[in-house]
Amino acid sequence: MKHDLLHDTLGVVNVGLEMFTSSVAQAGAPLVHLDWRPAGDGNPRLAWTLAQLAGDADDPDALGSRIDRANDAAANRMLAARPVLTDVSLRADAIWPELWANGRKTLTHAGAPIPWARMCDPMKGTMIGAMLYENWADTPDDAAGRLARGEVEFLPNHDIGAVGPMSGAISPSMPVFVVKNATHGNLAYTNFTEGIGRVLRFGAYEPDVIERLRWIAAVLAPAIKAALGCIPGGVDLKAIQSQALLMGDEVHSRNSAATALFHMAIGGALAGSDFDRARSREALDFIAATSQFFLNLSMVASKAIMDATHGVEGSSIVTAIARNGVTTAIRVSGLGGRWFEAPSDTPVGLFFPGFSQEDANADLGDSAICETAGYGGQALAASPALVQLVGGSVAQAVEYSREMYHVTWTRNPVMSLPNLEFAGAPAGIEVRKVVDTGIRPVVTTGIAHKRAGVGQIGAGIVRVPLECFTQAVEALADGFPPARE
């Protein structure tokens, strides 16, 4: 492991087995547990493959050297991307008419493809709720029966350029945010934050949940659309993300500052528009009361950035991390649309009163797209306040970011981490580095109850399964498919 100027605090670094850390921690010394394993995870064939994929300064034609150059190119695209919120589409079927043409019924979901029978309970609840919202079923039982009989197609959000938190469903009459990467021109989409409590994305489908979704479609979405109509050039989401990192957010599990900055960006425009006054107030006050409102916007901004990073021939940078509640899957820039998939870990963190670790569903949601773009777990050092929500100490939060420098390709100069003396945040998770160090990327996340409808029961930290990366490394050794562009 290279010497790092950021490691200037005395303390104990534990490498390997976590059991050795407890006595040190009890003694009160600063401590970080590196989730280290031998290169290739103790697998000689994988270690050999890794060696074949290493860059070679003397041989620019070596596979590893070509990967290094491709990663530089991909990282440049990542750092240059500039996602801007340009519009709200009041209906999803205006964006993707083919999904609901000629009687076709489709619902999208988070993570890699998964059939109804294998979905976790919260995702099933979400799909039932979406059926009721679209009037495709009369009762929850009716909805479940129709879903089980295959009346509805399922499609990952990522396959239509979209992302959604937790179960992540998009149905035809839901409004969606439209984000344009002003640098490279690509578009990305997401659904709307529903607020807290019982919400569709956690698998709730009671009447009040459906009612709130209708209010979002009828009031909140048109209000934000009206505001955007009065803001030439749209709202620069990357600028909000960058500022929020100086204000205690890592813009995944904490978005308090980003939400306030977004409110400031649209509030004046909405107040000045001819949109109905009472509904303008409802919309602005809803945003003000929803500290995670910006989460979906941070996700879609990250999606727009990472879609521009995807498809660089030979690049081994991770461009998506997505969880469907059963598996965690990654995509790699130079490896096409293939998902490298493994069973999800269960997040560890703090639970709301009355709930515990046993109630937690496996890791769920498209929101880890934030980590691929350098936010969330990568930028945990930016968010001391988040440790109050997910557990641990501020020193540990800072150490997570320090650790992530070992598995990332570059640093993002416009994403400053104050508690690392304004160093650029680690940017561009690289699959060879992950397998080589055994350090698995850290994700900050909400925790869903494993039963549908209960909702969020806590927040915490999870790591991406190593197997996703070992699969990707093996695929890298098999050579690259033709680049997308």
Added chain:
Amino acid sequence: MKHDLLHDTLGVVNVGLEMFTSSVAQAGAPLVHLDWRPAGDGNPRLAWTLAQLAGDADDPDALGSRIDRANDAAANRMLAARPVLTDVSLRADAIWPELWANGRKTLTHAGAPIPWARMCDPMKGTMIGAMLYENWADTPDDAAGRLARGEVEFLPNHDIGAVGPMSGAISPSMPVFVVKNATHGNLAYTNFTEGIGRVLRFGAYEPDVIERLRWIAAVLAPAIKAALGCIPGGVDLKAIQSQALLMGDEVHSRNSAATALFHMAIGGALAGSDFDRARSREALDFIAATSQFFLNLSMVASKAIMDATHGVEGSSIVTAIARNGVTTAIRVSGLGGRWFEAPSDTPVGLFFPGFSQEDANADLGDSAICETAGYGGQALAASPALVQLVGGSVAQAVEYSREMYHVTWTRNPVMSLPNLEFAGAPAGIEVRKVVDTGIRPVVTTGIAHKRAGVGQIGAGIVRVPLECFTQAVEALADGFPPARE
């Protein structure tokens, strides 16, 4: 110096002469310079006085023991205070009619009383601008002549329950914020933030400066008044301050988060009100573009808190720090309205391009009221991002707060400092502790050019002169005036 659990990082602490620190700093070690001097500042008489004023556990009737009890009572009032923005008065003369009755002309200013002849150049410029704004003079020369001839009375803001940043002038047709301490019922007032660039508070009086003041009176103030009319109970400023401390503000020299939170608090109400739409947008967009907008509100909240802390018989807690650009003056809870005054230091910090330390005016403004309430320099650990503006490192910012625990009476449980593992911020500067340790309270501050009209030229750090505290300690030994209440 007592052992402090917060001092768990290895490093070098330099006590006394600052010259010894440079070699350590060059070696890259974490370092804090304690501005320490011998108890009583090397003055035997003062050291003796301090000894007389020390608390005595065995003698509850000892002067020091009575002071300790009074400080507990004062600190309880300080922690219990809850300042709420309840209204905007569209004209100052509606609040203080007597100042402008029967042809009387008054202008208020920051700091302790000071005549025209002794005012610093920026404050003179501000007074000239206020004359032009009120149409009390035709030209700047005319205004200066009238001021020199004594046509206008000057009054410290603090004497009318108000505060103002930098020169801090209030004139009869200026709008003022009205803040009520919901716990104790007292009221406090401040003028409006003018934004950045050339502004009255830094002594500018060109036509564009006066024009902006007129826009504030005609658009911004009525807009916020209209919003407040739709918010039953007003806007809880202490809640905003507390949240902002978790978001990188120390709510004196950095108010980015607090301004955004304030925007969120009033934006919906204004959009829903019947206030003119175009002007609503102007007002909200002005706040959004003025990252220090909340400064005046943080000051007036602090004033409301500290006025409730003032007047406790026997208390040695500082209830005001105010600078008129020539002197820095403090008031002490149990010592009535008397100002303990000494020549101001000049702030040290970072300067905007083209300016340097030689251009800096001596410390100026009522804004150090924030420090008396535990914000600003006391809470510097909350604001890593501020070091980008004022210079230094994040570690130094954290050390400033650690140092302040040595001169404060208590900790404020609702003011968490994330980088000190959410410890309550130091609260209640205590004059005996300052003189005993020689550690002078730290203030974060903007830096004014010493010539009127140039405006802000940088931001930095300044310390309150020790002499203010030695005078107060001597006054304490002389006994207490009757309590105000």
